[in-house]
Amino acid sequence: MWTGPLHTAEREFLRSDLDPRELAALLEPFTDPRPATLLEVREALLSGAVARQVRDAVWRRVITDARLSEEWMVAAVGLAVPGLKACARRLCEGLDGRAAEDVQGEVLAGFIAAVHEIDTGWYRLPWMLRCRAQRAGLRARRDALAHPVAGEGPERGALAARPPGSPDLVLRDAVRQGVLSESEACVIGLTRLEGVPLARLARERGTAYWKLAKRRSRAEKRLADAVRSGRVAARSPVPAPA
Template identity: 35%
Template sequence: MHHRHQAHRTDSARPHSDLRSPLGELEQVFLALAHRAEPLTFPAHLVCDEPDRAAWPVDRVRTHLAHPSTRAELREQTWRELVRRAQTLGEPWDMVAVAMTVPVLRRMLARLARPAHLERAEVEQEALAAVAVTLRSVDAGTGRLDRELFAAADRAVHRLVYAARRRTARETGQTAVHLNRLCSMPHLECGGSVDELTLLDRAVEARVVDVAEARLIARTRLDGEPMSRLAVERGVSVRQLYRYRHAAEQRLADHLRRHLREL
């Protein structure tokens, strides 16, 4: 089963579709903090050579932080203070520190060669989780803290891609082929070939998956609906919904393999 890949834009005016991604959702929260009536600010002298400037909104700090003209020592002391605040003050600084990585993560993930069946949102979530975990544990005195964070994200997404490719080779290479075979084979009970929705219906009848799981698979894999939309509908996190779908698809794959052995 496949889902449609939806391209995303990266212009400053975030489109509604961007809210369907973990990076987009984090970006909206970050910008809201920077543009509220009393914006969240950061000492300007840590990131620029203008001592007369007391403080900047956090989004301006991020822009300056990423600019090529910003000296390495200023960039390093900014990251050191960001990590210190995240570790000692918690919210909202832990979220702000993670959000500071979003522009680089976007570029990094845009270059990532991921399997078609591995959803963009899942990769983004993995990258952000790696940054957040590293942010809590990294030594604030370490040099080039930003590299530590980006390296952790890079390792995490490549592990995810590697695992997805192995799973594809092991299961999609077998189960998806099995699925295609089942869809195209004539069956005595129906007198013709079946499609993926019919197979899902039969899996529900056989109590392999329940109705909610079948609908989740159909809407995300066949219709291409974003997981974030369904997570909102069901009142659960996107990550929890991925795990829920994965468990259902594993049972479905096992069921298909057993069915093929019986033919």
């Protein structure tokens, strides 16, 4: 049985009551009767009976709406869940439960980031989105295999090989420079440096997973841009004069 972020995403998708009529109209030449729910839209997209150009047109509409609406982001994730599960299943082979949850979480976060970033003028959009999600999950798998840590608690995933203090100083400097808020730095620090699964952090905070994943993705993009520009670095705080 599937558990973890992708299971949660599927459950929220099935609860969605969004109106699929615009998507159904795009699918009409290939479906009879016309899909009446998002689940039926997903079944049509996966059936193999829909032309590639039409699938791309449906996904362009979904991506456009998902960039503006949390509800449609839930729909976008739900439409992609079967493919994301297949991807995650392979990536999670041989991993323990917690590492597998991390990989699932990164697959989902990678997909959400791709929805925000992908060029909707490209062809084969669902495949491109899945590739981005798979790359994110592969990075998480490699990290899990490179740093296997037993035991309980948030400290289990600490990256022992990192330069002492360096990532922490980058985050602290990002907050000082106004690139990140304290909350954003905390989320990045806990999930990237301390190994706390994003799904667990979302549960503890009572926040939807994809909402927290989207916030982290945007914060990390700002951080990466600031590091590349030299605005943020691993600087120690300058002590105040006595």
